[in-house]
Structure formats: structure tokens, C-alpha cells
Amino acid sequence: MLNVCMIGHGMMGIWHSEALQRTPDAVLHTVVGRAKPASAETTPAAGRAQSSTETFAEKYGYKKWTTDLDEALADPEVDIVIIAGPSETHAEMALKSINAGKHTLVEIPIAMNLEGAEAVVAAAKEKGVALGVVHPMRYRTDRHDMVRRVKAGEEKIHSVQGRFFIHRLQNVGATGLQRSWTDNILWHHTTHLVDIGLWTVSGGDMSTAEDRIRNVYAAYPAIEPRTGIPMELVVVIETHDDQTILTNGSYYAHNRIYDVLHVTDRDDYYVDELTSLMTTSEGERPIPTEQENAELIAPEFVEAVRDGREPFVPGWSVLPTMRVLHRVQEQWDAKHGKQLIPGRTVT
Missing domain, CATH: 3.40.50.720 (NAD(P)-binding Rossmann-like Domain)
Structure with a gap:
């Protein structure tokens, strides 16, 4: 025990x-x-x-x-x-x-x-x-067959698109309680989306993930005065195989969205985390809820x-994702000046 x-x-x-x-x-x-x-x-x-x-x-x-x-x-x-x-x-x-x-x-x-x-x-x-x-997101068994086929060379991912939209002008967490700490759209929510993109295009082998990356681009605005943090972020990752991983997030959104779409040479796989549904060419089917999966x-x-x-x-397997986020942060620092953001110290 x-x-x-x-x-x-x-x-x-x-x-x-x-x-x-x-x-x-x-x-x-x-x-x-x-x-x-x-x-x-x-x-x-x-x-x-x-x-x-x-x-x-x-x-x-x-x-x-x-x-x-x-x-x-x-x-x-x-x-x-x-x-x-x-x-x-x-x-x-x-x-x-x-x-x-x-x-x-x-x-x-x-x-x-x-x-x-x-x-x-x-x-x-x-x-x-x-x-x-x-x-x-790596634990979603509904994606595992696709990942196995990618690893075996039987299926190729063309693009991965993930979105996280929530209204967070007030610092209230998922429990409905006011929090003493501030969230971060890059180092928290985008981490989910970048990681599932890198993990799937690598066929589950994160030891090869960094070698696949050709470029990382980001649109990451300045700090929002009311919250003290940047509130939106778009990240595009280009691989050497001309695949794209696109993540898009906003804390301004009035409609909550949390989903990931994989487009491959075999099918499309759309997962809506909030409604617990997966849609493919065969139609829509229920999948485990966020809680059941977690x-x-x-x-x-x-x-x-x-x-x-x-x-x-x-x-060790999350470091490729963290290095992508680091590149995005460095781009932001170069544009806006390296500075303390709530929840993230300056190093």
C-alpha cells in the first residue's frame, strides 16, 4: 500500500x-x-x-x-x-x-x-x-489509436488546432471561489494545447518532439491593466513536415470554449472537452467527461x-512544451520588456 x-x-x-x-x-x-x-x-x-x-x-x-x-x-x-x-x-x-x-x-x-x-x-x-x-489530454484513450497509427507511419497529422476561451476578468476558479492567485494564459492553459499538439504529431514520442519544430510564432498582447496579465494568445508551431499546431486562447470571451481538432490524411477528430463529445467522419459520440478523464x-x-x-x-516529456512556451515568453519580453507578471516571477 x-x-x-x-x-x-x-x-x-x-x-x-x-x-x-x-x-x-x-x-x-x-x-x-x-x-x-x-x-x-x-x-x-x-x-x-x-x-x-x-x-x-x-x-x-x-x-x-x-x-x-x-x-x-x-x-x-x-x-x-x-x-x-x-x-x-x-x-x-x-x-x-x-x-x-x-x-x-x-x-x-x-x-x-x-x-x-x-x-x-x-x-x-x-x-x-x-x-x-x-x-x-494525453490520457484521452479516444485519441490513442490515432497516436499509435501516427507512430507506425499509417496516418499523418496535417494540423492540430486547440482553443481555450473563458471569461476571467475576475479571479474566480473552477470551484466558484475567489482566488488569491492569478492564472496565466501562456504558462497554464496554453500548456495543455501545445503539449497535445506536440505529443500527437510525434506519435506519442516526446523525445523527438523538439527536432520536429521548424518555427514558433506568437501573437501575445500587452498586459491588461484591469487584471495585470496578458489576456489573449495565439501560438503557431510549424514542423519540418509542414504540419501546423495552432493554439488560440482568450480570457475575454463570454462564451466558454475548450476543444481540440486534429486533421489527418485519414479523418478529422474533434474533441469538445466541455460537452464530452468526439466528432469524426462517422459522426458524434460521447467520450468521458473532463473529470472522468482526469x-x-x-x-x-x-x-x-x-x-x-x-x-x-x-x-522529462513535458520539457519540449515548456521550451516552446519559453520561446513565446522571450518574444513577448523582447517586445514589451521583461517584467513581473502575477503568478510568474522574472528569472
Whole structure:
């Protein structure tokens, strides 16, 4: 049996906990919450009361709860740590967890900059612990047959187009609660879309992903004064095989959109993450919901640790995506000046 420590109990903390409750080899051991939550965080955006760490532990059956991360990591009973806190804390918490000798699963993004991502991957290699990253789109089994055919040379992807549109002029998360931290359209939501593009055109072999890239272009505007962050982003990746990966996102949108289209020489594959539907030439069919798909991840990581194998999304495999984001950030820095953006420190 493997004892799991969950850091954070927002939406992903809930989804991972519910999945691990059904995982025979996992024990929900410790949940770590915020020591002093800001008053804004305890004010529900839709009239709902936010659960305390203690209440969360009782609800999901954790043996212990704490607001002291170092205390949790020092516990020799803890085998696996899942980091599901604010994006800007992922790298720092992952390094602490790895240095404590814990197998570590990090929510997307692994870090808010390339340097942080590389540091986490290097630390896990040095310590000899398993490092996985939560990239839910790779887990969609509905795409796996296509990816296998791409790898075998039986199908070629012409283009991948992904979109993420949401209205985020107010800093409210998926739980409906006001947050103390600010999201980032490049280092969070675009990470999903760039990664699924690189992963699929590479036939699932991310060790070849960077060698495939010919050019990266971006349209990334200046900071929005009301929010302190850039609010929209378009990224185009060109491969040496004349394939294109296009990602388009906006925090201004009034209609929520989250979808990915693959156009190949065999068919089109359109996945709508919000309606849980896949459309191909054969028509429309239901697929697992976002939550059902995400709930595959933590149990698979537990199994990987148990079996002594690499997890399905190992840490090293997300570095090609992080390097694309780094190139986009460098283009933005050159145009607007390198500066502190909420959630992302200047390195």
C-alpha cells in the first residue's frame, strides 16, 4: 500500500481524491491546506462556503491534515505527493517533495518558467524518484489509436488546432471561489494545447518532439491593466513536415470554449472537452467527461510507483512544451520588456 499526501484541495484535489478512493493500492494519508487563507478566498463567489482542510480530510477519508507542508513532507509514512496547489507554487513544492525523497505527481504546469521545469526534472533524476505531470489530454484513450497509427507511419497529422476561451476578468476558479492567485494564459492553459499538439504529431514520442519544430510564432498582447496579465494568445508551431499546431486562447470571451481538432490524411477528430463529445467522419459520440478523464491520472501514477516503471506522462516529456512556451515568453519580453507578471516571477 502506498500512502498519498495531497497538497491543495481545490477542484483537482477533489478529483484526484475521489479517484484514489477507488484505487486499491492507495491510502489517503495526509492533505495539506493553506496556513492562513486570505479573506477573499473564504468569500464564495456564488454563495457557497469553502471547506476547511480539516473538513476536506474528513470528507475524503484522509488520516491526517495539516497546513504545514514541511511537516507533511517529513513524515516517513508518506510515499507519494500530489501537488495541486496554485500554479506559481508547483515548482517550489515539487522540489521540496523530491528532495524529501517522495515520488511526486505535479499538476499542470510543472512550473511557470523553463528554468523551474528543468530544475524539477533534474532533481527527480538525481534523487531517483518518480516524477509525473498531470497532462489530462494525453490520457484521452479516444485519441490513442490515432497516436499509435501516427507512430507506425499509417496516418499523418496535417494540423492540430486547440482553443481555450473563458471569461476571467475576475479571479474566480473552477470551484466558484475567489482566488488569491492569478492564472496565466501562456504558462497554464496554453500548456495543455501545445503539449497535445506536440505529443500527437510525434506519435506519442516526446523525445523527438523538439527536432520536429521548424518555427514558433506568437501573437501575445500587452498586459491588461484591469487584471495585470496578458489576456489573449495565439501560438503557431510549424514542423519540418509542414504540419501546423495552432493554439488560440482568450480570457475575454463570454462564451466558454475548450476543444481540440486534429486533421489527418485519414479523418478529422474533434474533441469538445466541455460537452464530452468526439466528432469524426462517422459522426458524434460521447467520450468521458473532463473529470472522468482526469481521474485516470493519479491511479496510474500510483500503479507506476508500485510497479517501478515510468509514469504515462513522465516529467522529462513535458520539457519540449515548456521550451516552446519559453520561446513565446522571450518574444513577448523582447517586445514589451521583461517584467513581473502575477503568478510568474522574472528569472
